[in-house]
Amino acid sequence: MGASVKKKKEKKKDFQKPKLKVGKARPKNTNATDTSFAAKSVVFKQQSLSETGRDSNALFQHNLSLLSSKNETQRRDSLAYLTTVCSAQQGSKLPQPPSVIVAKAQPLILDGNLQVRQQVVKLLRSLALEELGSLDSLILYARAGMVHLSKDICATALDVLDWLLSTAPSAVVSSAGGWVKTLRAFQNLLSWHGDANGITTRGVDGKWSNTKSSSNLGGGKLLVHQLTTLSRLLVAGLTRPSLDQEHKAAAEKAASLFPLCHTDAHMLPKKSNPYGYLNLFGASRDMESEVYEDPEQRAEVFNDLGMSEAFQYGVAEAKKEAGEVGRAAALVAKALKLADGA
Amino acid sequence: MKRKRGALEKVDADLPNLQHKIKTDPTSYQDEFINQYSQYQSLHELFLQSPTTTDDSGIIRLRDLIDFVSHVADCYPKITHAFPSELIGLLEKHHASLEAELRDKIVGSLVLLRKKELIDSAKLLNVLWPLLISTPSKSLRALLFQKIISDLRNSNAKTTNHKLNRMMQTTCYNMIASNPTSPKGLWSVKVTREMWKRQIWADAKAVSIMEVAALSKDAKVVTSGVKFFLGGDQEREEAADEDSDVEEGVDMSKLRHQAGINKKTGKRDKMLRAAAATVKRKERKKKAPHPLNFSALHLLHDPQGFAEKLFHQHLQPSQPQVKLNLDQKLIVLQLVSRLVGLHKLTLIPLYSYFIKYLTPRQPSVTSFLASLAQATHNLVPPDVLEPLIQKIANEFVSEAAAAQVASAGLNGIREICVRQPLTMNETLLQDLVQYRKSKDKGVQMAARGLLSLYREVGADMLKRRDRGKDAALKLRAGTGLGTRFGEVQGGEIEGxxxxxxxxxxxxxxxxxxxxxxxxxxxxxSDDSGSSGGWINVESDGEEIDVxxxxxxxxxxxxxxxxxxxxxxxxxxxxxxxxxxxxxxxxxxxxxxxxxxxxxxxxxxxxxxxxxxxxxxxxxxxxxxxxxxxxxxxxxxxxxxxxxxxxxxxxxxxHADDALTSADIEGLAKLSAKATKEEKIKMAKGEDDEKNDHRSTTARRKEKKAAKGQSTTNKEKARKKNFMMTLGKAKKKGKRSLMEHKKILKAHTDRSKRGGKRGNAGN
Known part of the structure; x- marks a missing residue:
């Protein structure tokens, strides 16, 4: 069989009628699934198809859920929405309690986007502090942000801490770890280890390393911010309520409830987790993460851990700086005197 | 402009950079480290408050921080002393709910800490092992298993870490022994098998783990334990062979040559030296005496007891504790029969167990035949085996049976009789031997095999005309009679x-x-002088009792x-x-x-x-x-x-080697008819050397190309472009004597060097 014959056959093949079989193809099963599509993802044009405008309650919920969105503009926008709603309905009831809002919003303190972080601070400021509940995790986030590698996030975290200190100073300093750990963080940030300490650590290792002053006074604006926040923290932690005021308040209360005494002890506690300081169910705490309830304890710990001297030394160094840094340091020095007085 | 703003807005959180800086100068960056460490602590605390929420939004996540801290933890051992235990706590308490990436990171970090010797192997394994057993996640199990194996390997790399091995082996053993019904024992078996394969565990303890696994009450564990005994040693040998194959990686002469040409730098010099060291090490390893590896079957503590237990537990009872399917039963049977044959054990009920399976309709009957043959040895009483042989002969070997069946039956009988010739009686033998006249090739061969066997071990049972010359002569001399039951032969020195x-x-x-x-x-011996350790015992051989x-x-x-x-x-x-x-x-x-x-x-x-x-x-x-x-x-x-x-x-x-169903079926292939495809293939002569009609040169060339070799110099010269040869041809006649001398000299010089580039070193 030559090549030409083969070709002819092939040509013929095109014109041959296909032989059809008798009968029909088997019908498809009723439960067959069509798997012929090739798309790997499903894209929606709109996220919601409902025609009617949503009521404010649903919208609030929706925005709250958008806080964990991957898109930063979306996060920012929903934060802005929440802020406006919260500041508008200051007195009246919010669709969700502030504690829920804070729980959702607090991770955004560490967000990478500057606008998102600014918006978070705004949102927090718009909330009524009385209904916030436990502040532990918020303080933890603030502390995590304070020591963040990024300076911008540090600044935001300090803003948050400032706000906390201005609105609920006692809650901050008497939370678990809120006193010593926060102070430690400041100590590290400012490199206030006291002079002797710094020299020995450098001497141990036989190697050369960067020489470093015993206080970290390189930064400008951030340093001022840190110092002022520190001074506020110290003031909040070490000021004790004046005895006169206390007595007066107690006397007034006793007079109003005259036949009863020690009423507080018999009432339901007003704050959440009232016996938290006993730490009945959590992991055992060390000295740093312990709860220090009153100013005397705090001052004692402050002195015992050797932070007092280190801070004194650091402040003395910082005070020599001119301008804002010096002024801020002076504030810290003033606050430190409270500890001395103890 | 827009792009620039984007860059400015980007936050500067460069943990890897900091990590690098810390590694070069730990003391200067201590403050920065402490900051990051305290950030880790805060995030850790937050995590502990609500373990289910994830923190994916931030730019630095908890897992980044864990990674960072574990990488530089060895620079600040005092600050991070609590870090390993925190990780362990995280993993132990929250492994089920942790997000996969974070979980894997924690496992990886723990291994890293082990490498930096901040925790020891025992502690690491004590964490990973219970996790491997308890976790529901498949990917985590795979990761943990790999990490456990690699850790065991690393800690046994230089010297055998007996303490760790013992601990791990005890854990494995106890896991199966304490709870024989649980399928979790599979992990012990897996680890042990892997260690056995890599020759890290090659002792009786590892074998005892497998022993207990084979006797456990879970089907999977049982089969994996049994499979180890059947295939573990082979696997080990293969792995060792592979290792020695892989070693041929470094070509020293090539490296040296490259070092001569490339720029000389300290780094390259170091690399060359390292390569030389590895080559040397490998050479030494190759020359080192082969490690004495006993097969797992020989390391068994009590083979008789083991075989009995296996048989009574898995095979004999009508309602066994473990439900095994036929394949699983078959491998258990294989192991039992292997043990019986190898150690010459006495397990009489085993043989009657075979009877009901010896029919041609039984699935995978050849495996049963092989097992039966394997379980036979010269100390099995012949009267136990006789009914079996009779049954095989009746069921398999007849004119009515298919040729394959008959050849398999004959082959099975032969294999049994090789091991215990006394089983056969005269009439049956003479009957079977007649099948050598069969038309079918397979049956023919099988019958001939039986005949030649009995010519050697019991020629007197054959008919006179079947005996052959040698056997007949021997019989006449009175030496051709078979051994008696229980007779044991003495050893000899070959040659x-x-x-x-x-x-x-x-x-x-x-x-x-x-x-x-x-x-x-x-x-x-005086010459060598290095015999050191040997005490010179004089030639009184009789007194030395070795x-x-x-x-x-x-x-x-x-x-x-x-x-x-x-x-x-x-x-x-x-x-x-x-x-x-x-x-x-x-x-x-x-x-x-x-x-x-x-x-x-x-x-x-x-x-x-x-x-x-x-x-x-x-x-x-x-x-x-x-x-x-x-x-x-x-x-x-x-x-x-x-x-x-x-x-x-x-x-x-060797007697140690197993008898498989393939050995029994071997001759049956001869009786199988070729399929159409096979016939066509044979006719076409595809990949068949006989039908390759090309020239020798063409075939040779193809072979060369397949090997990756190029042409010879001669071939190159022959194929050289004519125009290129012209110049030399023109000049060649007109060379002066001096020129000619120079050329000749260069030629000898080149040949001495071994080519233009002097590759004599290769």
């Missing part, structure tokens, strides 16, 4: 008769010769052998030594191999003379070796060839 013959021919005085032999040895307890009785004449061999090994004549060493296992093989009786009887008379009357000197062994090689050369003559091939086949299959 001893050659030595004796040689001595007779030489007519040496025995006393004198012996003295000379020892003298010779003394001189040689006997392998096992081989003591049958090998009495060769008692002194080990001592002499040890001395021998000091000799500089390496070749002799290695061959000597190999001769003894070969002798062992012979005694253990399948058809020893005949050969041994032949030697008996002579052997008793030489080996029992005197001690063989090292000189004697040297001569023995020489004679053996000479004999091997003469045996390549065509007349001896057939016998030699047969002997080789016999010795190739």
């Amino acid at each position: 001893l008769e050659l030595l004796e013959k040689w001595k007779e021919e030489q007519g040496l005085d025995e006393e004198e010769d012996e003295e000379k032999g020892w003298d010779n040895w003394d001189a040689q 006997s392998d307890s096992e081989d003591d009785k049958p090998k009495k004449p060769a008692k002194e052998l080990p001592v002499e061999k040890a001395r021998d090994s000091d000799k500089e004549n390496a070749e002799t030594t290695t061959k000597d060493a190999s001769s003894t296992p070969a002798a062992d093989r012979n005694t253990a191999s399948l058809e020893p009786q005949e050969a041994v009887r032949r030697e008996e008379a002579r052997m008793s003379k030489l080996a029992t009357t005197r001690i063989l000197t090292p000189a004697d062994f040297a001569k023995l070796q020489e004679l053996k090689t000479a004999a091997a050369i003469t045996s390549t003559m065509p007349s001896a060839k057939r016998r030699r091939i047969q002997q080789q086949q016999n010795s190739e299959r």
Whole structure:
């Protein structure tokens, strides 16, 4: 069989009628699934198809859920929405309690986007502090942000801490770890280890390393911010309520409830987790993460851990700086005197 | 402009950069580290408050921080002393709810901390092992298993870490032993098998883990334990072979050549030295004596008890505790029969167990036949086996049965009779032998196999005309009768008769010769002087009692052998030594191999003379070796060839090797008809050398190309473009004498160097 014959056959093949079989193809099963599509993802044009405008309650919920969105503009926008709603309905009831809002919003303190972080601070400021509940995790986030590698996030975290200190100073300093750990963080940030300490650590290792002053006074604006926040923290932690005021308040209360005494002890506690300081169910705490309830304890710990001297030394160094840094340091020095007085 | 703003807004959180800085100068960056560490602590605390929420939004996540801290933890051991235990706590409490990436990161970090020796192996394994058992996640299990194996390997890399191994083995053992019904024991089996394969665990303890696994009450654990005994050693050998194959990676001469050409830098120099060191290490490893690896079957503590338990627990009861399907039962049966055959155990109920499975309709009946043959040895009472053989003959071997069935049956009978010839009775044998007249090739061959077997072990049972010349002669001499039940053969030294013959021919005085032999040895050992550890025990062989307890009785004449061999090994004549060493296992093989009786009887008379009357000197062994090689050369003559091939086949299959269904089916292939596809393929001659009609050159060229070789210089010269050769041809006649001399000189120089580039070093 030559090549030409083969070709002819092939040509013929095109014109041959296909032989059809008798009968029909088997019908498809009723439960067959069509798997012929090739798309790997499903894209929606709109996220919601409902025609009617949503009521404010649903919208609030929706925005709250958008806080964990991957898109930063979306996060920012929903934060802005929440802020406006919260500041508008200051007195009246919010669709969700502030504690829920804070729980959702607090991770955004560490967000990478500057606008998102600014918006978070705004949102927090718009909330009524009385209904916030436990502040532990918020303080933890603030502390995590304070020591963040990024300076911008540090600044935001300090803003948050400032706000906390201005609105609920006692809650901050008497939370678990809120006193010593926060102070430690400041100590590290400012490199206030006291002079002797710094020299020995450098001497141990036989190697050369960067020489470093015993206080970290390189930064400008951030340093001022840190110092002022520190001074506020110290003031909040070490000021004790004046005895006169206390007595007066107690006397007034006793007079109003005259036949009863020690009423507080018999009432339901007003704050959440009232016996938290006993730490009945959590992991055992060390000295740093312990709860220090009153100013005397705090001052004692402050002195015992050797932070007092280190801070004194650091402040003395910082005070020599001119301008804002010096002024801020002076504030810290003033606050430190409270500890001395103890 | 827009892009620039984007860059400015980007936050500067560069943990890897900080990590690098810390590694180069830990003291200066201590503050930065403490900051990050305290951030880790805060995030850790937050995590503990609500373990289910994830923190994906931030730019630095908890897992980044964990990674960072674990990488530089060795720079600040005091600050991070609590870090490992925190990670362990995280993993132990929250492994089920942790997000996968964070979980894997924590596992990886723990291993990293182990590498930096901040925690020890025992602690790491104590964390990972319970996790491996308890976690529901498949990917985590895979990760943990890999990490556990690699950690065990690393800690055994330089020297065997006995303490760790013992701990791990005990854990594995207890896991199965304490809860035999749980399928979790599979992990112990897996770890043990992997360690066995890598020759890290090669002791009886590992085998005892597998023993307990094979006797457990979970089907999967049972089968994996049994499979280990059946295939673990083979796997180990293969892995060792692979390792030695991989080693051929570095070409030193090439590297040296490259170093000569490339720019010389300190780094390259170091690399070259490292490569040289690895090559040297490998060489040393290659030359090192082969580690003594006992097979798992030999390391069993109590084979009889083990086989009995396996049989009574998994095979015999009608309502077994473990439900095994047929395949699983088959491998258990394989193991039992292997144990019985190898250790010559007595397990009488096993044989009656076979009876109901010996029908052609039984699925995978050839495996049953193989197992039965395997379970047979010369100490099994023949009357136990006789009904089995009868049944096989009745069920399989008849004119009505298919050819494949008949050949499988005959083959099975043959394999049984090889191991216990006394099973066969005269009428049956004569009946079966007649199948050699069958038309089918497979049946024919199988029947012939049976015939040739009985010509050797029991010629008197055959009809006179079937016996053949050799067997008939032997029968007449009275030596061709088979062994009696329970008769045990003595051992021998291979080639001893050659030595004796040689001595007779030489007519040496025995006393004198012996003295000379020892003298010779003394001189040689003094030369080497490195024998150090050996106490010089003088030649009083009778007083030294060095006997392998096992081989003591049958090998009495060769008692002194080990001592002499040890001395021998000091000799500089390496070749002799290695061959000597190999001769003894070969002798062992012979005694253990399948058809020893005949050969041994032949030697008996002579052997008793030489080996029992005197001690063989090292000189004697040297001569023995020489004679053996000479004999091997003469045996390549065509007349001896057939016998030699047969002997080789016999010795190739060691008693340790398993008998598989493939051996039984082997001849059945001959009776199978070729399918249409096979026929077409054969007709077309695809990938068949016979039908390749191309020229020799073309075929050779293809082979070369397949090997990756190029053309020869000659070929290149032949193919060179004509125009390129013109210039030289023109000039060649007009060269001056000086020019010619120069060219010749260059040519010799080149050939001395080994080519233009001087690759003599290769």
